[in-house]
Amino acid sequence: MTQSTINQICKLLEPFNTERKALTAETDISADLNIDSVAVMDFVMEVEDHFDIEIPLNVVSETRSIGDLAAVVEARTKKVLLP
Amino acid sequence: MIDLFDKHKGIEGRFARMLTLGVNALGLTNDRVISPTRAMINGRETILAGTNNYMGITLDADCIKAGQDAMAEFGTGTTGSRIANGSYALHVQLEAELAKFLKRKHCIVFTTGYQANLGMMSGLAGPKDTIFLDSDSHSSIYDGCTLSGAKLVRFRHNDAGDLDKRMARSEGEEGGRLVVIEGIYSMLGDRAPLRDFVELKKKHGFQLLSDEAHSFGVLGPNGRGLADEAGLEDDVDFVVGTFSKSVGAVGGFGAGNHPMFETLRYAMRPYMFTASSSPASVATSIAAVRKLAAEPERRAKLRANSARLFEGFKALGLDMGCDVASPVVAVKCADEISTITMWNALIEAGVYVNIALPPGTPNKLCLLRCSVSAAHDFDDIDRIIALFGRVVIAKAAA
Numbered sequence A: 001m002t003q004s005t006i007n008q009i010c011k012l013l014e015p016f017n018t019e020r021k022a023l024t025a026e027t028d029i030s031a032d033l034n035i036d037s038v039a040v041m042d043f044v045m046e047v048e049d050h051f052d053i054e055i056p057l058n059v060v061s062e063t064r065s066i067g068d069l070a071a072v073v074e075a076r077t078k079k080v081l082l083p
Numbered sequence B: 001m002i003d004l005f006d007k008h009k010g011i012e013g014r015f016a017r018m019l020t021l022g023v024n025a026l027g028l029t030n031d032r033v034i035s036p037t038r039a040m041i042n043g044r045e046t047i048l049a050g051t052n053n054y055m056g057i058t059l060d061a062d063c064i065k066a067g068q069d070a071m072a073e074f075g076t077g078t079t080g081s082r083i084a085n086g087s088y089a090l091h092v093q094l095e096a097e098l099a100k101f102l103k104r105k106h107c108i109v110f111t112t113g114y115q116a117n118l119g120m121m122s123g124l125a126g127p128k129d130t131i132f133l134d135s136d137s138h139s140s141i142y143d144g145c146t147l148s149g150a151k152l153v154r155f156r157h158n159d160a161g162d163l164d165k166r167m168a169r170s171e172g173e174e175g176g177r178l179v180v181i182e183g184i185y186s187m188l189g190d191r192a193p194l195r196d197f198v199e200l201k202k203k204h205g206f207q208l209l210s211d212e213a214h215s216f217g218v219l220g221p222n223g224r225g226l227a228d229e230a231g232l233e234d235d236v237d238f239v240v241g242t243f244s245k246s247v248g249a250v251g252g253f254g255a256g257n258h259p260m261f262e263t264l265r266y267a268m269r270p271y272m273f274t275a276s277s278s279p280a281s282v283a284t285s286i287a288a289v290r291k292l293a294a295e296p297e298r299r300a301k302l303r304a305n306s307a308r309l310f311e312g313f314k315a316l317g318l319d320m321g322c323d324v325a326s327p328v329v330a331v332k333c334a335d336e337i338s339t340i341t342m343w344n345a346l347i348e349a350g351v352y353v354n355i356a357l358p359p360g361t362p363n364k365l366c367l368l369r370c371s372v373s374a375a376h377d378f379d380d381i382d383r384i385i386a387l388f389g390r391v392v393i394a395k396a397a398a
Ligand SMILES: Cc1ncc(COP(=O)(O)O)c(C=O)c1O
Pocket: B112, B113, B114, B115, B117, B138, B140, B182, B186, B211, B213, B214, B242, B243, B244, B250, B251, B252
């Protein structure tokens, strides 16, 4: 899992991180950032479009941390996008 | 030991804050029902503008009589599932009359609309299939999708171009594809751009389901919903609806023309493992569906009332949920606290509307949601507009 993927995800998460918490790979997207279930799905939609991949809701429900999501993104990105 | 209730501490705090701002908006009681548009609430006669009682049919004398007769003849409850002892002649008759009304070959009734969506999603799609659902879908659609075990892909609200892109991403996968939209979206009152989705069917080949919960009986020259209004019924494979709104009873249905549709009865757990609707509810639904067919003037009245409320709110400069008049007229508010405060002021002034807060709303919106009834008269509508003017505009100015 590359730092680049994590950084890109953190950037996409910014508009949803209304309490301006510090973000790391270990941050739990829903619990730590106090983001409700609908906002998590909206955020994942941004991630899907940014990386041009599909992340089904079934996968979202098993993804807790930013690191988990980065791993999903990398597994689903055919060619890893460089910043 | 970890207390199972620990996870609900956040809800408890949010609820407690609501109580400091006024009465319990989530536990309001109609102490007495005066008419489809009036009830006694907290000792005050209140105009009801958030009932989904679109046709105002709940106290119709013929529907009441039908329910009373059915209860006397068939009893208070069915004590069983449709696939065991709970199928009565009434259920079969309701399915036949609804199929005729909808111009569909098959119709299956459920105990609630919520279960209709659970049943249809899980009966149609399985673990190898993919369901593409609009991001603003009702919770019953989300829950039905989860129950199905299908792969779930959410597309941007009312955006067929976005769906096109997402379908392209999963091109070539095994399994069928079901796309789910709603006729009128329950929170913002906007309609699905059905023609765009129908166009996309030609490109991608999928089966299309429309939940007409808020549009059944309401939209279209025959009251069959959005597809009827748009003249695209042949392109919608499956229709879901509820009896809890325009029909004024309890229950729901799924309908379609597929030659194997009836096999769903043996594949839908929310149909099989619950008791069928009570005879009274089924009988009132039959009577009400007949009225939907025979009394188009109810739809015309509802349309006129909806347009009047919509235009009145627009003239006040309120920020509305969508830009076309529909029986759901939602007003966007600044934040949760001001929404709760305004809702309380409206209740004190004698008008009930729905309060809708995230995550029950799209895009974190806080809404005061009105639903219009054919049973409102223009004086009611004008009074609702005047009260919104007083309460909402005053709050915004404060
Ligand atoms: C879009 C939509 N679908 C389904 C339902 C469920 O209907 P019911 O109240 O009959 O369970 C509702 C309303 O509750 C709804 O708004």
